[in-house]
Amino acid sequence: MINTFKRLSAVLVLLLLLSSIMVFGVDQKVYDEAMLFSESELQALESRASELGQELKLDLVIVTIEDNMGKTSRQFADDFYDENGFGYGSEADGVLFLINMADREVYISTSGKAIKYLTDARIEAILDRVYDYLPDGHYGDAAMAFLTQVENYVRTGIPSTQHTYDEDTGRIVKEETPLAQKLFYYFIIAIAAAGIVVGIMAAMNKGIKGTNKHTYLDTKSFNVFNRYDHHVNTQQTFVVIKKDPPSSGGSSIGRSTVHRSSSGRSHGGGGRKF
Amino acid sequence: MEVITYKCPNCGGVLEFKSESQSWKCEFCLSDFDDREIKSIEKGLLSEKEKRAEAEREFEAIGKTYSCTSCGAEIVTDSTTSATFCYYCHSPAILPGQLSGKFRPAKVIPFKIKKEAATEAFIKWCKKKPLLSKDFTSASQLQHLSGVYIPFWLFDCDIRGKISAEGRNIRTWVSGDKRYTETKYYDVGRSATARFIKVPADGSKKTDDQLMETLEPFDYNQMVDFSMPYLSGYMAEKYDLDDGAVYGRIVERLKDYSNKLLRDTITGYSSVSVRSCSVDISKSKVQYVLLPTWMFTYNYKGKVYVFAMNGQTGKIAGSLPISNKQVAAWFIGISAGVFSLLTLGGMLL
Structure with missing residues (x-):
């Protein structure tokens, strides 16, 4: 009797534990393998990342590791993101922040829409902010700073000079207008063309006047007997021509450099040793 | 008021101005008269008219009634008509009274198209x-x-x-x-x-x-x-x-x-x-x-x-009337054509 009770309660506890694990399973955003965060920091980061992620429609993931599995920070971050199926929408929109204690590196990996929001310049700026917390080991604050900075940039919007540069091919990726939008434009043009042609045809149903200012004019009689063209004023203005920023190497304003990860997906990102 | 109908001197049929030949033709005996000839016919008619003018002055004061010189029917016109046809025998009837004085035109362009x-x-x-x-x-x-x-x-x-x-x-x-x-x-x-x-x-x-x-x-x-x-x-x-x-x-x-x-x-x-x-x-x-x-x-x-x-x-x-059906047909046809052309072009490019 007591045995069955004990058994039941054990099963119950197990079930409870299991369910809590399952709840966290897919929706876990913070993976603190290197144990850098305190319990409270973990919870704060977890809730902030989920909240923000749902609001901005970007998966925000924070990972800390001691063992880099023989990969570079970039490879690890990209693969971790891809293999765990993070990301919103068909493009897997999201950002991953990696603190790599094995190589003492921080790395940010972007995917989908986040590539556009976080240009190379912006990533550098985020790393600058985060860097301040690293020497003193305030890793929790560093991760929180990361989240805050990403939020700011996303709310600001995609910069107008943004363009995506594929470092593997060395070419700028052309923005493909979605098919729906293209078809919409074609539709408008088609209607406009049809409208113009039908308009002309409708006008043809009437007779048109065959006379103009010259029809009844006695041409020899037209005489300009007085004319003047007085120059009264001259105005000069100028505008300074803006030079386009140099695009050879380095990071131009608005560039998002992307590469292909092992899974073949496009990722942007950048890192720094500390 | 008397009406003038130009009659063919050969057979008495009516003479009408034919635009294709720019001359006057008699429908009955097919005789043809040019400018000069018609003027002499006119002169003859008018001199006869003058003889009858005296007698008709009384009528003029009362009102205007016209009668066809070919069939005698009454010719009905409105106040501005100066040449018309008899409704009964279709003979052309010219009303000289409407064309006199200040109403006499200086020039005319004759018909060229029949x-x-x-x-x-x-x-x-x-x-x-x-x-x-x-x-x-x-x-x-x-x-x-x-x-x-x-x-x-x-x-x-x-x-x-x-x-x-x-x-x-x-x-x-x-x-x-x-x-x-x-x-x-x-x-x-x-x-x-x-x-x-x-x-x-x-x-x-x-x-x-x-x-x-x-x-x-x-x-x-x-x-x-x-x-x-x-x-x-x-x-x-x-x-x-x-x-x-x-x-x-x-x-x-x-x-x-x-x-x-x-x-x-x-x-x-x-x-x-x-x-x-x-x-x-x-x-x-x-x-x-x-x-x-x-x-x-x-x-x-x-x-x-x-x-x-x-x-x-x-x-x-x-203005000719516009057929809505045809408007729709052309509109749909052209927009469909342009649309498919663009889509094909978009795909190929």
Whole structure:
């Protein structure tokens, strides 16, 4: 009797534990393998990342590791993101922040829409902010700073000079207008063309006047007997021509450099040793 | 009031002016008479008329009744008709009383296009219209097709005009890191005189002014001195708007033409904005003439459509009805075509 009770309660506890694990399973955003965060920091980061992620429609993931599995920070971050199926929408929109204690590196990996929001310049700026917390080991604050900075940039919007540069091919990726939008434009043009042609045809149903200012004019009689063209004023203005920023190497304003990860997906990102 | 019908001296049949031969033909004995011959026939008729004029003066005071000289029936017309046909025997009837004194036209352009040719030309014109319902020419009924001489006033006018405008010349160039724009402003003025010759305005209240304007231009080189025989076989109207009444329209037209001519004299600027333009118009000569038109009245689906054709040049005026079905068909066809072309092109590129 007591045995069955004990058994039941054990099963119950197990079930409870299991369910809590399952709840966290897919929706876990913070993976603190290197144990850098305190319990409270973990919870704060977890809730902030989920909240923000749902609001901005970007998966925000924070990972800390001691063992880099023989990969570079970039490879690890990209693969971790891809293999765990993070990301919103068909493009897997999201950002991953990696603190790599094995190589003492921080790395940010972007995917989908986040590539556009976080240009190379912006990533550098985020790393600058985060860097301040690293020497003193305030890793929790560093991760929180990361989240805050990403939020700011996303709310600001995609910069107008943004363009995506594929470092593997060395070419700028052309923005493909979605098919729906293209078809919409074609539709408008088609209607406009049809409208113009039908308009002309409708006008043809009437007779048109065959006379103009010259029809009844006695041409020899037209005489300009007085004319003047007085120059009264001259105005000069100028505008300074803006030079386009140099695009050879380095990071131009608005560039998002992307590469292909092992899974073949496009990722942007950048890192720094500390 | 007596009516004149020109009769063939050989057989007594009626003579009508034939546009294709520019002469008068007798329908019965097929005799042909030219200009000179018809004038001598006319002289003979008129001298006879003078003899009877005395007797008829009493009737003139009372009222106007016309009777056909061929069949004796009473001819019914309105106050402006000066040539028509007897409703019973269809003989042409010319009413000389309507064409006397100030109502006698100075000139006339005789018909160049005959009735059958007019109908053919009209049908051809209709066939070229893509938005016209296919059954317009067959399902519609030609209510009336008549050759009518419409009274016109031809004005010769002198104009004196002045225009003042601001002209701008813009130059841009690049020097160093700056793009310079230089704008030169000019005060521009022009004064000119000109003469417009034989500008027409129709003098009949019944006819649509816009319709008549669309028939223009007439070739005045073929205008001849008026004589009544030209009206034989056609209808004719005398004016009920005198030259003063129509002068307003002429002024409007000439002002517009003068403005445009003056504006044309300002050249060599990147942009011109007109400040003011004033035109003075003075009438130098007015002529009352009769010009030939074919008037078509069609009845299609309960609505009446009036078309006019220039009886000398064949130019057609009037609005054809637009078939909604055909509009839809063309619209859908073209938009579908353009759309598929673009989509295919988009895919290939």
